[in-house]
Amino acid sequence: MIQVTKASGELEPLSLDKVRASLSRAGAQTETIDKVLLELKPKLYDKIPTREIYSQVFKLLDTYQPRQAERYTLKSALFNLGPSGHPFEEFIARLFTAMGYQTKTQVIIAGQCVSHEIDVVVQKGKDIDLIECKFHQRAGAKCDIKTALYVQARFEDIAQKYPGVYRQIWLVNNTKLTTQAIRYGRCKNMGLLAWHYPENEGIEKLIDQFNLYHLLKLGYSEK
Amino acid sequence: MIQVTKASGELEPLSLDKVRASLSRAGAQTETIDKVLLELKPKLYDKIPTREIYSQVFKLLDTYQPRQAERYTLKSALFNLGPSGHPFEEFIARLFTAMGYQTKTQVIIAGQCVSHEIDVVVQKGKDIDLIECKFHQRAGAKCDIKTALYVQARFEDIAQKYPGVYRQIWLVNNTKLTTQAIRYGRCKNMGLLAWHYPENEGIEKLIDQFNLYHLLKLGYSEK
Numbered sequence: 001m002i003q004v005t006k007a008s009g010e011l012e013p014l015s016l017d018k019v020r021a022s023l024s025r026a027g028a029q030t031e032t033i034d035k036v037l038l039e040l041k042p043k044l045y046d047k048i049p050t051r052e053i054y055s056q057v058f059k060l061l062d063t064y065q066p067r068q069a070e071r072y073t074l075k076s077a078l079f080n081l082g083p084s085g086h087p088f089e090e091f092i093a094r095l096f097t098a099m100g101y102q103t104k105t106q107v108i109i110a111g112q113c114v115s116h117e118i119d120v121v122v123q124k125g126k127d128i129d130l131i132e133c134k135f136h137q138r139a140g141a142k143c144d145i146k147t148a149l150y151v152q153a154r155f156e157d158i159a160q161k162y163p164g165v166y167r168q169i170w171l172v173n174n175t176k177l178t179t180q181a182i183r184y185g186r187c188k189n190m191g192l193l194a195w196h197y198p199e200n201e202g203i204e205k206l207i208d209q210f211n212l213y214h215l216l217k218l219g220y221s222e223k
Numbered sequence: 224m225i226q227v228t229k230a231s232g233e234l235e236p237l238s239l240d241k242v243r244a245s246l247s248r249a250g251a252q253t254e255t256i257d258k259v260l261l262e263l264k265p266k267l268y269d270k271i272p273t274r275e276i277y278s279q280v281f282k283l284l285d286t287y288q289p290r291q292a293e294r295y296t297l298k299s300a301l302f303n304l305g306p307s308g309h310p311f312e313e314f315i316a317r318l319f320t321a322m323g324y325q326t327k328t329q330v331i332i333a334g335q336c337v338s339h340e341i342d343v344v345v346q347k348g349k350d351i352d353l354i355e356c357k358f359h360q361r362a363g364a365k366c367d368i369k370t371a372l373y374v375q376a377r378f379e380d381i382a383q384k385y386p387g388v389y390r391q392i393w394l395v396n397n398t399k400l401t402t403q404a405i406r407y408g409r410c411k412n413m414g415l416l417a418w419h420y421p422e423n424e425g426i427e428k429l430i431d432q433f434n435l436y437h438l439l440k441l442g443y444s445e446k
Contacts, residue, residue, distance in 0.1 A: 113410030114368065114403050145337065146373045149380075153372035156379070157407070180337050184380070187336030 005049045014044065019057060026072035028065055036060040070213040074204055075139065075195070077216040078174045085135035089119045091215060092133050092172050095203075096122045098210035101129075111157030129191060130155060131170040143173040143194065145180040152188050174203065228272045237267065242280060249295035251288055259283040293436040297427055298362065298418070300439040301397045308358035312342040314438060315356050315395050318426075319345045321433035324352075334380030352414060353378060354393040366396040366417065368403040375411050397426065 002014040016037060023033045036057060043056050062069035070077075081087040093103040101122040109118055109130075120131040132151045134143050148171060155169035170191030171177070177185070177194045185192045196202040207213065225237040239260060246256045262283050267276070277299075285292035293300075304310040316326040324345040332341055332353070343354040355374045357366050371394060378392035393414030394400070400408070400417045408415045419425040430436065 113407045149373035149376035150369045153376035153379075156376075157372075184336045 002044055002046050002048070004053065005047050007050065011047065014048075019053065023057065023061065023068075023072070026061070027068045028061060028072075032061065032064045032068075035064060071204075071208060074207060074213070074216075077213070078203075079137065079139070081174075081216070082135060082137045085119075085133060088135040088174060089133045091212075092131060093120045093122075094215055095206060095210065095212060096120065096131070098212060099206070100124055109158050110161055111154070112160035113157050116154050116158060127167045128165065129167050129170060130158070131172055131191075134171065134173040136173070136175045139175065142176045142178045143171065143181055144178045145184055147171065148177075148181040148184045148188075148190065152184070152190060155190075172203070225267055225269050225271070227276065228270050230273065234270065237271075242276065246280065246284065246291075246295065249284070250291045251284060251295075255284065255287045255291075258287060294427070294431060297430060297436070297439075300436070301426075302360065302362070304397075304439070305358060305360050308342075308356060311358035311397060312356045314435075315354060316343045316345075317438055318429060318433065318435060319343065319354070321435060322429070323347055332381050333384055334377070335383040336380050339377050339381060350390045351388065352390050352393060353381070354395055354414075357394065357396045359396070359398045362398065365399045365401045366394065366404055367401045368407055370394065371400075371404040371407045371411075371413065375407070375413060378413075395426070 003011045004014050005011055019037065019040070020033055023036060028036070039060050040053070040056055044053070058069055058073050061072055078088070078091075081091060089105055093105050096103050101124045103123075104121045105119065107118045107121045108115055109121075110116075118130045119133040122129050122131060132154070134147055136143070151169055151171050155166070159166060168189055168191050170193060171181075171185060172191075173194040175195050177192060177197055182192060182197065184190075192198065193203055193206070195204060207216075226234045227237050228234055242260065242263070243256055246259060251259070259280060263276070263279055266279050281292055281296050284295055301311070301314075304314060312328055316328050319326050324347045326346075327344045328342065330341045330344045331338055332344075333339075341353045342356040345352050345354060355377070357370055359366070374392055374394050378389070382389060391412055391414050393416060394404075394408060395414075396417040398418050400415060400420055405415060405420065407413075415421065416426055416429070418427060430439075
């Protein structure tokens, strides 16, 4: 039985079902999936890094369904915006522009107690929203309740200084949100946008809908 | 000229004035300081680690003025409560007990949106306060505005669920607070207690005033 070496260094048995599922999530057709798996098999060897499988699968998928290959690598493409969070903020500004907002990045706004640097300020019609972007460098890092709490406190400090001016604050994250962060954010009427959240309107869906893959390729990347 | 090796690995010229000042801050008498420095000199050598100077000075001071030696090592004694933050929470509970409060640690309290784990709940008369403890593992790490913001948001979520029940929330930290964190905390009527803050009533002064050095020695340390 072939084993794969995970990013953590752990070994686990190769699962072609997992590869099949990841291709399916990216929108590959059954026929394409079968071809990709057939061509992948001779490239596999014992203790192959998962990263290498992923890279091979991308190349194969790219020859048959390039658009789905972009989706397949979207998560990594977002991580590649790092290491700092600034390119992610610029990317989110472009995403909101595509959604019909006017945007400004890194705006200093006074609160009742202190001044705050807001990553992106967006406006559509009369509605002005504030956006706090959280960029995580690795999969598995979730945006937790402490982040949701401080984002809300920041909004309230500003709202107390300028009552009625800003509609809401958004917490936008390239990975997932914890259940507690979601519960708190919804309760406070915070805008939430993250990987797979909201369901079927997550950041991966919006990037696909507005076809913003080229921004990740051309990149604001610092590397 | 003798150089010293700092914790960071950097070299800098030895300054006996700095040693003198640190002894003076700990309350050592001029006469004692002179004796300590005289006995310290033959122990010095080029590129001596600052940590070793510190340890030698402590031993010498301890022979002349043991109470002042305790003060001299208080900052490290607090760091030694780590690595987790739990022993620091227990220590802070004992400090508030010494100040005449009834205390409970790790209390779950429902907020309007989510439940929160409060490190220490303290009561004196009718006043019930909540305490959030922040333990940092190394000198130089400051408690910043984001922490102050989330602590305030946590308090407001609880205050919205139980109006009028809790007087205020405290942010207690074994290192320093940033200027922004102090400004925000004061503006929100947060209790603030940290290294050298409030001036002349900082955590180091309270530990001295209530003579709680023995708790750091016996220790809740996990090591």
